[in-house]
Amino acid sequence: MTQSLKIDFVSDISCPWCAIGLSALEQALDKLQGEVAAELHFQPFELNPQMPPGGQDIGEHLAQKYGSTPEQQAEIRDTIRQRGADVGFSFNAGGRGRIYNTFDAHRLLHWAGLEAADRQPALKKALLVACHSHSQNMESHEVLLRAVEQAGLDVPRARAILASDEFAPEVREREAFYTRQGIHSVPAVIINDRHLISGGQPAAAFEQALRQIAAEQSAAQ
Structure with a gap:
């Protein structure tokens, strides 16, 4: 019997491990077809909520935030590219030049979750690709609207949201x-409001955890 699981994927567009984790989760869910049916919701988290307009050089940002050297940053980028390749996500070989505020992207994701929930995953993936595969400016409304269009969502509606403060209180509350x-x-991947899977885990780790949670749910029914 197929078990329905509610999955809240708490993440930020600018987080490379979130792109890896989502791709791995999707691979795990593909393998669990017939065993698990996922109700997937994307929830907002800002790694840099105080990031000013225009963003910041990413090398400078990482050095300030984590104390990492350029050599350490290059090594981490190589690790991230390999982990991405393992789950089918392509990172820009040159990395990202700047890091940007992502609040408007979260407002659009919140809107999609409310008004076109079946398209929310497509929007999330389009935004991740724009950020990490193409190193685009994620505070640019033009970039955000292209992602909206790629996801098959209502571009004029999205443009009106971006021109206002709509959904700002809701995103901050979440x-x-x-x-x-x-x-x-x-x-942070939260299953049925109870179980937490942290980090950009490999697909096998997600598969094992989801199968175990589904089995426990089935036994309790």
Whole structure:
């Protein structure tokens, strides 16, 4: 009997491990077809909520935030590219020149979740590709609207949202909720509001965890 699982994927567009984690989760769910039916929701988390307009040089940002050297950053980029390749996600070989505020992207994702939930995953993936595969400016409304169009969503509606503060209170409330729940790093994958899987895990780890949760749910029915 197929088990239905609610999955809240708490993440930020600018997080490369979130792109890896989502791709791995999708691979795991493909393998679990017939065993698990996932109700997937994307929830907001901002790694850099105070990032000013225009963003920041990413090397400078990583050095300030984590104390990493250029050599360490290059090594981490190589690891991320390999982990991405393992799950079918392509990272720009040159990395990203700048890191940007992602609040508007989260507002669009919130809107998609409310008004076109079946298209929300497509929007999330289009935004991740724009950020990490193409190193685009993720505060640019033009970049965001292209992702909306690629996801098959209503571009004029999205443009109106971006021109206003619509969904800003709702996104901030959701961000605060997950912070209160103890989420301080992403991706954080929450199953049935109870089970937490942290980090950009390999597909096999997601598969094992989801199968175990589904089995426990089935036994309790």
